[in-house]
Amino acid sequence: xxxxxxxxxxxxxxxxxxxxxxxxxxxxxxxxxxxxxxxxxxxxxxxxxxxxxxxxxxxxxxxxxxxxxxxxxxxxxxxxxxxxxxxxxxxxxxxxxxxxxxxxxxxxxx
Amino acid sequence: xxxxxxxxxxxxxxxxxxxxxxxxxxxxxxxxxxxxxxxxxxxxxxxxxxxxxxxxxxxxxxxxxxxxxxxxxxxxxxxxxxxxxxxxxxxxxxxxxxxxxxxxxxxxxxxxxxxxxxxxxxxxxxxxxxxxxxxxxxxxxxxxxxxxxxxxxxxxxxxxxxxxxxxxxxxxxxxxxxxxxxxxxxxxxxxxxxxxxxxxxxxxxxxxxxxxxxxxxxxxxxxxxxxxxxxxxxxxxxxxxxxxxxxxxxxxxxxxx
Numbered sequence: 153x154x155x156x157x158x159x160x161x162x163x164x165x166x167x168x169x170x171x172x173x174x175x176x177x178x179x180x181x182x183x184x185x186x187x188x189x190x191x192x193x194x195x196x197x198x199x200x201x202x203x204x205x206x207x208x209x210x211x212x213x214x215x216x217x218x219x220x221x222x223x224x225x226x227x228x229x230x231x232x233x234x235x236x237x238x239x240x241x242x243x244x245x246x247x248x249x250x251x252x253x254x255x256x257x258x259x260x261x262x
Numbered sequence: 263x264x265x266x267x268x269x270x271x272x273x274x275x276x277x278x279x280x281x282x283x284x285x286x287x288x289x290x291x292x293x294x295x296x297x298x299x300x301x302x303x304x305x306x307x308x309x310x311x312x313x314x315x316x317x318x319x320x321x322x323x324x325x326x327x328x329x330x331x332x333x334x335x336x337x338x339x340x341x342x343x344x345x346x347x348x349x350x351x352x353x354x355x356x357x358x359x360x361x362x363x364x365x366x367x368x369x370x371x372x373x374x375x376x377x378x379x380x381x382x383x384x385x386x387x388x389x390x391x392x393x394x395x396x397x398x399x400x401x402x403x404x405x406x407x408x409x410x411x412x413x414x415x416x417x418x419x420x421x422x423x424x425x426x427x428x429x430x431x432x433x434x435x436x437x438x439x440x441x442x443x444x445x446x447x448x449x450x451x452x453x454x455x456x457x458x459x460x461x462x463x464x465x466x467x468x469x470x471x472x473x474x475x476x477x478x479x480x481x482x483x484x485x486x487x488x489x490x491x492x493x494x495x496x497x498x499x500x501x502x503x504x505x506x507x508x509x510x511x512x513x514x515x516x517x518x519x
Binding site for chain 1: 309310313314317325326327328330331334335338339340341344347348352358361362363365366367368369370371372373374375376377379380381383388391392394395396398450451452453454455456457458459460461462463464465466467468469470475478479480481482483484485486487490491498499502503506507508510511514
């Protein structure tokens, strides 16, 4: 991988990450964001997370895979349950990782 | 008797100097206490950042990023989920433009965090605000916004101590991950390739507070999968997010009428 291109990409990521972080505290101290912008931004986290998650769970090698051998999909069940009941970010990630690791150990391969 | 002005000045200066020293030492003492309180507020964040930072470090190594770039991303971008997503995109050979735009969309939520704390920090200097915003993450926002609203804004030293401690732990986790990544050959037996999906599940479930958000999640997920299968493999996340967030606003407006 071309590390200079990676570095330039990092600079771009810095810019697009820092501007939304800094702009409101600098300019919004007395004004507020328009209501429709706030409403739109409120939907972004849920939408973006689901848009990232669903392909990771349901799509394997370019097609929808609901088979029992789709480990990523079935490991999501205990992860969802733990996230729902415990409301803990850390516990959810650990449970997901451990379930996948153990399933591979037991089933072999993966 | 007539004293010279210099002596008067000198007499005046002793109590002033004593008072000044007392104020200074009280101030230093309270700053020190503020820093300790700020660091302790960051400890729950540290417990989450070190292992996730480690997972990021390992995966970045496996994706082919140099150790320097891996560490730099944690220093200059400093956005957990976006960094892991970017690593996934780098590994898949995505173009720099699509990586930057995906990062933009994933990190747009910071606009809301920043807007929410802005009214509390009106009395801060611009330079302090710029430094504060640099380390504004989901987790530091959660800690600060709860505190600002209930107890008011503490001293700058305390606020910055929380933020710096959090980022130091993230960079430390990253460095550990780089070391671990150089030792282990394959992340699969450890299940580390599931760190990212598991993180999405955790963040998604913790975000959902109303029923309408479940609808938004299902729609965005399905649109994203649909676009991916239709061949839009670098843009499915951005396009699905924009379409469904807009649809969500339209539905809410329509419901009100």
